[in-house]
Amino acid sequence: MINYFDKVAINVAVIPISQEFGLTETQVGLILSSFFLSYAIMQPIGGSLADKFGSRKVILVSVVVWPLFTILTGTAWSFLSLIVIRFLFGIGEESYPSASSVAVAESFSQHERARAKSILTSATTIGSVLATLVAVSLSQHFGWQIMFVILGVLGLFLALLYAKFLHPTKAAESMATTKKDKLPLRSLLKISMLWKLMAIYFGISMVTWGMMSWMPSYMVKVRQLDMVSMGALATIPAVLSFVTVLITGWLLDKRMVGREKLLIVIGSFIGIIALYLLSKAPAVALVVFYQAIANIGLAAAVTTTLTMPLKYIDASSVGAASGLIYLGGQLAGVIAPTAMGFMIQQFNGSCDAAFWLLIIAVAIPFFIGMTIRTVPPATSEPASSVPVGN
Secondary structure, three states: OOHHHHHHHHHHHHHHHHHHHHHHHHHHHHHHHHHHHHHHHHHHHHHHHHHHHHHHHHHHHHHHHHHHHHHOOOOOOOOHHHHHHHHHHHHHHHHHHHHHHHHHHHHHOOOHHHHHHHHHHHHHHHHHHHHHHHHHHHHHHHHHHHHHHHHHHHHHHHHHHHHHOOOOOOOOHHHHHHHHHHHOHHHHOOHHHHHOOOOOOOOHHHHHHHHHHHHHHHHHHOHHHHHHOOOOHHHHOEEEEEEEHHHHHHHHHOOOOOOHHHHHHHHHHHHHHHHHHHHOOHHHHHHHHHHHHHHHHHHHHHHHHHHHHHHHHHHHHHHHHHHHHHHHHEEEEEEEHHHHHHHHOOOOOOOOHHHHHHHHHHHHHHHHHHHHOOOOOOOOOHHHHHHOOO
C-alpha cells in the first residue's frame, strides 16, 4: 500500500506541477513515464537478486531506497530534474514486486499461493485509491513538495517495521535449494508461457497505468470535477477491484486449477466492452460505473497473470520469472502515459483517441489468453516437478 502511495502520488501532483512549471501534456506524460523506464529495465535483475539472496534482503534495500527518492521528488525544481529523479526512483523501487512474489513462494505451499498473492495484490488496489485521496489532501494543505516529503518519511518508517517483522517462514529452506534447483535465465526464456504472460501483463498494464496516470486529470479537466470529488469517486472502482482480486485468488486455488486462462479471457473481454462504453459515457456517474466494471474484469485477469508463475514455475526461479512478467507491465508504464498525453495534445484535449489506445491494448490479453495451455499441478508435488504448458 505504501509502495503505491509513493508511486501514484505523482499522478495527482502533476496537476499543480504542470501549472507551476508550464508543462505541456506530452511533457507531463514524459515525467510519468520516466519512472517506468528504469523500473522496467531493472525488473528481471531484481527478481534474480531475490532468487539468489532471498526476498528479505532485497525487499529491505528497496523499501529504504524508494522513500529517499520520494523525498527528493519534493525538491525538484524543473522539468528536467523531475525526469532524472523519477528515473532514479524507478531503479530504487524495481526489486520490490518480484521480491514480494519470492516471499510468497518462500512462505506458502503451492496450493495456497494464489490466495496469498491475491491478498498481496489486493493491497495495490486499496493503496492506489488511498494514495489519490491522501495525495489530494496533502497537496492542498501543504503543497506538492511537502506532500512527497511526508510520504517519504512514512516509507522510511515502513522500512523499520520490515526490518523487525519480515521473516518469510520457509526462506532458509528455499535458499538451501536455490543453488541446485534454480533454472538458468536461458531456460526460463524458452518457456513460451512466460512470454505470453509478459504480453498479457503488458496489455492489462497499458490500461492500469494509462488510467491511473490520466484519469485524475481527465476527471478534473474534462469532467469539471474538483480534486476532492475526483478522489472520492475513485474509491468506487478501487473497492470493487479489491473484492474481485480476493475472489479471484480463491477461485484460482479452489476451482480454476488448469483453467486459469478463462479468467484472463473473460476478464479482458469485460474490460474491452466497459472501456468503450466509458469513452462514450455522457455523465460522470456513468464514467465511474463503466470504470468500475472495467476494473472488475481486469482485476481478475491481472491477478491470474501474476499468480501463474507461483503455480507453474520452479519455486527457486519465481523471482526471475516474475521479473520477466513484470517487465512487460512496466514497459506499458513507459508507453501509456506518454502516448496518451501525446494523443490528448494532438486532438486538442480530446481523450477519445487515448481511450481507443487502451481498448486496443486489452485485445492483447484477450487473444493471447486463448492460446495458453497448462497442466493442472498435483498439490502433493513440489513446484519443481510441475510440467509447464504453453
